[in-house]
Amino acid sequence: MGILFKNAHVLRDHEQQKLDVLIENGKIKQINRAISEGDHEVIPLNGKLLLPGFVDMHVHLREPGFEGKETIATGTLAAAKGGFTTIACMPNTKPVIDSSEVVQWIKNKAREVGNVRVLPIGAITIRELGKELTDFSSLKAAGVVALSDDGVGIQDAAMMKEAMNQAAKIGLSIVAHCEDDSLAKGGCVHEGVFSRKFGLKGIPSEAESIHIARDVLLAEATGVHYHVCHISTKESVRAVREAKKNGIYVTAEVSPHHLLLCDEDIPGLDPNYKMNPPLRGKEDREALIEGLIDGTIDIIATDHAPHMKEEKERGMEKSPFGIVGLETAFPLLYTHLVEKGIISLAKLVDLVTVRPAQLFQLPWGKLVEGASADLTVVNLAKEKEVNPSEFASKGKNTPFTGWKLQGWPEFTMVEGKIIWNELERREA
């Protein structure tokens, strides 16, 4: 006995086709026009969209060490609610994910309490201090999917070069938080319209782009897969575009908030608009969208960064950087990019499923026979306002409160197991 989705809309060749999908033993057994019900549990989808589960390569689960902000249990439930079935978690926990023991601890904990698949990312340097490289081989053996010092940039070029050399040798990607401390120090928002208006110290665009320009040349020299985290400026997009033209193995991700907001949209001194990299200028936002359309930017990642209410109440200068993103990502992008005709639905789905899996050589993110039954049902017609009090995440820090969005995920399955289900029940 399996689970049979009836009358699903499945994306095929950029079009929605009405198909049935049968799940058995955790796998997609069959996709066809009309599969007989037999003794299967039937889930009628009535034309709702059945998609491969989303893959987010940039999430902060905060555990171990910062359980007040988020835990593996709450973070993975937020992921499931947002339609994500696989997430990579960043290493800036306490302790930092810089040893095989911490990797193992996270994997065990995720197996016990996690709602979706969790892939740890290991730190590039011990305690993310930028002083000494971690043991890449043992991190890889323990199961990390990539290496990153997310939250801080690697300041020392020689150290980055050595990291790339070693990572290239063992086939791990360097996932880079690009930020030059000497330029960014003390800034809390983008150096631009908003910082001038409120007299705040800004973070200039070069704080990011200078690292990307440096790293692109180091990536060329070392042959590593170099992946840029949360790209935010027009100069950064240009640097990645040029690198790709020159055949350098560089990829990039962008967050939903950088695609949808710029510093002119910040209404006042509200720390729910404070993130790192900061919301940039209008031209930067436009360049990011252009980069997304022309393929310079490869994937979308949320940079889900939950913080406690009292932390975010410390004002623009003193509160921590970051906003939550897992539960609003898809409806935000669908409403503001697809519905407005900026990108197609197929392209959006590609950016959050197939492409991130491809970039990091993961077997997930596709809806085909034989694949793991990692699935998400999206109701494109469902319209709802963003209400942080409904979030599964402990973090309620979002600038999107009250936004009316369409295209909400209603059902999530990981390896054939139903994790989240808001579908209306069939009448008895």
Ligand SMILES: [Zn+2]
């Ligand atoms: Zn991050």
